[in-house]
Amino acid sequence: MNDIEAELDDFLVRYAAALTSFDAEAAATLWGSPGMLLDDHAVGVLDTQEAMVAGLEQSYPLYRRLGLTSVGHELLRLDRLSEAVFLVRVRWLFRDADGELLTDSTGCYVLRRGGNGLRAYVYVPVDAAEKLRALAARKGVDMDAGADPGDRSS
Template sequence: MDDIAAEIDDYLDRYAGTLTSYDAQAAAALWGSPGMILNDEQGAGVLESREAMARGLEQSYPLYRRLGLASVGFERLSHERLSATIYLVRVRWLFYDQEGNRMTDSLASYILRRGDGGLRAFVCVPADDVEKLQALAAEKGVSLSPRQGHQ
């Protein structure tokens, strides 16, 4: 494995750990500023600060808890060097329940930049998270209604 692959895997492992522990501040610290989420449904959302990123992450936690999410893993599908410090990374996130059973997965691509503080994400392009989340919620009988804590 080349050095950048190991560095990317370490980054993704730390990011998965923040998701498993529901640590929005630690997850946001792995992002550069501003950060952008670019998707088909809502277009581009720019978060100007890590504090805004943490607030956004925290809004999804009640739903993830209701769904029974206990841990997050990943498979790095590919990485490509775009410039001296910028990489395109494709990831399959794996979501597990308390018993270690895989609940669902989700594909995403990230633009990561290596700086003095290591790798940071600046852009995320989720591919299928909305559909997978809706299917899991329907399977578990969990409402995605904003009144019940998901925004």
């Protein structure tokens, strides 16, 4: 494993741990500012760490209702775009309290290595919305229950 692979694995382990513990503060420290979410339907930019924390926290009630208790990852692809910028494709594995796989999702991140290590700046979810909707349907969970009526995120 070369230095970027080891650093990237550490980054993904820390990100998965923050998601597992529903720790938006810890997850937000792995993001640079501004952070961007880009998909087929929308573009969202979070300009501050506080906005990133608030954005991450919005998904946690749904994750809890779905029974997600741990998150793992598989690195699918790593491309070095420049000396400090990397494009990574990650498969996230969402498990229940018994360790059973509930669902997975794939996403692409643009990461930049700086003085504070790797930070995410762009996230492109490939199939997260569809897979979460399918899991919610299987479990009989209303994805909009308790959601902010103005929130359009998936």
